[in-house]
Amino acid sequence: MAASNVIMCGICDAQHVSNVANYWCPECDEGLCSTCKNYHSLSKASRQHGIISIDDYKKLPAEICKIEQKCTEHDKKFQMFCPRHDQLCCIMCVSENHKECTGMFLIDDVIKSSRSSTLFDSLEKSLKDIQENIEMVVKDRKANLDEIKQQHLKSLNDIKDKRRKVNSRLDELEKNIIDDLNSTETQLKLKIETLLDKLSTKLTTIELLKTNLMSVKQHGSDLQAFIGSKMLEKDVTDELKCIQNLLEDDGFSQLGMKCQIDDKVTDILSKITAFGTITIENSQSPIVIGVGHEMQAQIFTAVPTRSRSIDGITASLIGDIKVPAGPLNTCITGSSVFPDGRIIFADCYHNKRLIIVQSDGSLDSEIPLSPLLPFDVTCIDDKLIAVTICYDNKIQIIDTKTKQVTETISIGTSRGITYRQGQILFCEKGKGITEIQLSNYKVCTLVEDSTIKTDFSYITASGENIYYTTNGSIVKCYSIRGDKRWEYKDESIIMGIKGIAVDQHGIVYVNSNKNNCVVLISADGENSRTLLTAKDGIKNLYGIRLYTNKLNIVNFTGRIFQFNIA
Structure with missing residues (x-):
């Protein structure tokens, strides 16, 4: 309404x-x-x-007021949110249209803290950064206009100075060169003024978005705040793209003019056919648009979580299945879960393949990579994956539908890998945590950590945090901005870590390969407890994945243990 x-x-x-x-x-x-x-x-x-x-x-903005409080199809209160479809659902929607969707969560868990979520802060910062970039470009372009005017005046004086030294034969040539000069200046001014008009319009749009954002944040209901922030997120993302596209605008180039007088102008009656030439000097603008990784990485919706004690967590065995065998011994070193619930494994040393199975263990497909050795794998979407390659120091992006490599990225020595919000994160030996932006494949270091000495470091991410293992017995947590949260080490229960996962409460699950157990670490990194041991039938662990409330543990030979977490 x-x-x-x-x-x-x-x-x-x-x-x-x-x-x-x-x-x-x-x-x-x-x-x-x-x-x-x-x-x-x-x-x-x-x-x-x-x-x-x-x-x-x-x-409140009109579109925010129009947000429905109930499902219009079933006339029932919204209870769940489906991240896969980015959609609010009532209980009937869930049973009819979202049976196969994963990662759904209660809407009450979100709306209570949506007003204080990181999305509002990210949107506010992005709008501020966009405004500052536009103002910076406007200032630079106006300075360029002044510079062009000075260049014009200087060229005009040079032309007239030469003109006074020659005879009446120069009248026509002088007119031609001045017309050329004025025409060039008009051309340059038009380019810049056109850009300035665009930027002025953008500033108006940004002010409106800022006003709407503050209104939603201050006066909207919890549900309106949650949905409104996602609606505004799209507008802000579009404005970010517009700012980035400034680099391709002719008016953004450092324009200029140069007048070059011919030295032989005094010999015009016999040899000179033109007074001179006017050329456009086009160089890169000295300013830098500040719309890069730091801003874009924060435009995401963080689902707030409620704290939970590790003491109350239980695991009950649902069953165990076996990864379909290859021609040689199976050696599983990494795994990941697609959004639709399928599981992909890296069968590294002998079979040199990726293998995709359904949730019941039945074979979906295989992707041979020989002679390359795939170590760890992460799902980007329903078909794209990223794989670290042993000993070759590179990551491959693979389309699982066509089984073709779409991109190969050279890196340092790396094994563990994970995907997060348009970024690939991986552990790089002797360096730290490295990020690859999938939009442009730019590589940069997020966390400097020279203590990563082993190839067998695993990594995962949740919300604003990155979790990774070092040297087989240490688990570390950092923010996406590189700030250290905590570090945990207890070799009495954690040795030879070969996999890491984190749930929606920030509780960390790690495989202790040498102790044949699964260990829980509290969200603050202060406490731990053993969840599963060899008595539960698990040993030689080499992968762990959480999928909603299901825990999948795989050992080196490809046996998958499935537990229900409560």
């Missing part, structure tokens, strides 16, 4: 009484007069609703 000038009390209206609303209840999606507001605040069913004033409600 869009805000209008006069909003009537919904409760009074139902009683055929007309009273102007002074308040608005986003949960009930109707206005309230002062009297009804008091009853509304006392009712057990509605006392927890976040009521706002009508004036604040009218400040």
Whole structure:
């Protein structure tokens, strides 16, 4: 419902009484007069609703006010959110259209803290950065205009100075060169002024987005704040792309003019056919657009989590399956899960293949990579994967549908790899955690850590945190900006780590290969406990993956243990 000038009390209206609303209840999606507001605040069913004033409600963008509070198809309250379809779902939607979707979570877990989520901060920072970039370009372009004017004046003086030294034969030539000069200046000014007009329009758009963002953040309901932030995220992303596209605009180049007077102008009657030439000097602008990794990496929706103790976590065996055998002994060194639930394994040393299985263990497909040895693998989407290659110091991006390599990226010595929000993260021996932006394949270091001495370092990511293993017995947690969160080491239970996973609560799961156990580490890195041991039938572990509340553990020979986590 869009805000209008006069909003009537919904409760009074139902009683055929007309009273102007002074308040608005986003949960009930109707206005309230002062009297009804008091009853509304006392009712057990509605006392927890976040009521706002009508004036604040009218400040919300119209599209935010139109957000439905219930599923329009089934007329039931939204209960779940599906990340795969980016969609709110009622219980009927889940049963009818999202049976195969994974990673769904309760909407109540999100909306309670959506107003304080990192997305709002990221959007605010991005809008500010876009505005600063535009203002910087405007200032630079105006300076360029002044420079062009000075160049024009200098060239004009040079032309006239030469003109006074020759005879009347130069009149026509002087006119030609001045016309050429003026035409060139007009051409350059047009390019820059066209860009300035675009930038002025962009500034207006940015101001509107900032106003909408603050209104949603301050006055929207929790649900409106969550959905509104995602709606605004698309607009901000579009504005980011527009700023990046400035580099391709003719008006963004460092334009200039140069007038070159012919030394033989005094011999014009016999040899010279032109007074001179006007050329455009085009060089790279000295300013740098600050829309790079640091800004883009923060444009994502972080699902807030509730803390959970590691003491209450239990694992019950569902069953175990076997990776389909190859011609030689199976040697599983890495695994990942597709968004649709299929599992992919790196069968490294002998069979030199990637193998994809359904959740029941049945074969989906194989991708031979011989003579290359695939060590670890991560899923980018339903078909694209990234694979680290043993001893070849490179990562390959592979299309699992066509089984073709789409990109090969040279790196340092690396094994463990994971995917996060358009980025590939991997452990690089002797260097730290390295990132590859899939948009341009730019490589940069996120975390400097020279203590990574072994090839067998595994990595995963969740929200704003990166988790990785070093030297077989240490687990470290860093933010995506490279700030250290914590470090955990206890060789009495963790030795020879060959896999790492993290759940929605930030609890870390690691395979202790030498101790034949799975260990839990608390979200703050302070405590740990053993979850599974050799008594549960697991040994020689070489991979661990969480998929909703299912834990998959695979050993070196390709036996997959499946546990339900509660």
